[in-house]
Amino acid sequence: MNDLARLADSALLLLGHGSTENPDSSAPTLAHADEIRRRGIFAEVQCAFWKEEPGFSISDYLFESETIYAVPNFISEGYFTREVIPRELGLEGPSTRRNGKVIHYCDPVGIHTSMTRLLAGRARELAPDIPVQETALIIVGHGTGLNAKSTEAIRVQVDRLEALGLGYGQILDAYMEEAPFIADWDQLTPLPNVLVVPFFIADGLHSYQDIPVLLGIESAPTAAASQRDVFRQNPVHLRGRSLWYSRSIGTDPSLVDVILDQVHDFQSAAAAA
Template identity: 60%
Template sequence: MVEKWESALVLVGHGSTLNPDSSAPTFQHADEIGRRELFAEVYCAFWKEEPSLREVLRMVESDDIYIVPNFISEGYFTETIIPRELELTGPVTRRSGKVIKYCEPVGNDPRMVDLLLRRAQDAAPNVPREKTSLLIVGHGTSLNQKSAEAAQQQVRVIREKRLYAEVTEAYMEEPPFIADWRKNTSQRHVVVVPFFIADGLHSYQDIPVLLGIESDRTAAASQQEIFRRNPYNMDGRELYYASAIGTEPLMADVILDTVARFDRRHLCDVAA
């Protein structure tokens, strides 16, 4: 078990200026880890909300600090934005008597596959999987290829399990596009699982529009319920839309394992 009574944990989320639910998973897991009293301090910080990445380290009083990105994959945010805004120089940054340890994003944990499958099962418990397309939808961005590669990796692993007739991926900002799901899936039943942390702006408000199950951006998840309306019958197909995986209670353990994995991998860097 991770016990870091003299260390701080900073969970970094994207946050949103438009959607009040974007930061919810990050706060949820920070609350849970705080309740377990494993760290001296637990804080959240965000790109789009407060405290910002520029502010949060002023709040931290411990000299030993773990930064865990509550992001679904390596990519633009974990490789460019977070290191830049926190002024990190690598996995271990020493500054003003403090040691700042930059961990992998939570999405690198191997249990993400199980969480995606659990979401698919919860959304469509009664569909015959041998007649179902499972569509994993990610953000994708031209700024960094790793975002899509992470989703592709999940698809590869799930495909090898041979649970569904078809397993494929689609993205918001790069091909294959989510809006083309009709021609990119072959089965009558289509289960769509967002490869996102939060039921925030993208997974809850943008993607339903791209799928065609909403004509316009709807209210935030906390203000209405989209998942209970499954299935959506469209063009002779039956589409099921699942919620994002980041609110799974298991994610608190994933965060703690991410810290433990950092210690194992960077023992020499920290001791140097």
């Protein structure tokens, strides 16, 4: 961020999905907002959610700053970032002016190039002392035959991780509901060490309950992330391999910097235009 001073009179609106069932869904968004607020970069920092309060549509009332940067804390482009959020916020394009205010709509955090750095860091922290050439790094997402964007964001990250030359024996993408299936993780690689990092925004039902079952770590879905901890079992020795399972990438405290990067990129693009 080179333009922090220019944001001191602006507001940040972090937009999350939230959940009526899982208290961990909104936790990372709230935590990132707390950290950005603590840094004193913006005059105001607020969150709004699709499935929790405050809702997207009343976020207009939250701010007194004239300039508002709205950043979707979503993992990819899609239905929510292209349809639901613009509709509920009454957006008319990248910048919307109304009632003496301007709302700048930034790209979702998950598609920023700096997410690659986060994934690489998360993989290194997960198992710092293992020989990387004998290790497969698998980035796992939801995947659905209904939306190609669901897998595109992860394939892009895998390509970028490869380009970093980190030395891993293999870097792969895998999905819950689409081939290559994460349930077949031991068939996807012959390597003895396997790191699995979920490309999700929160430790929700998928990363905490569904994927551990697909991996074979758990036999059945159980309680929410905040109520138990599957991540302290690393590594798990399963199917003749050593398996490390990470928390969702969106829970990484460094995601704060990705949020700020998206604001900075919006500023740069607007200045270039």
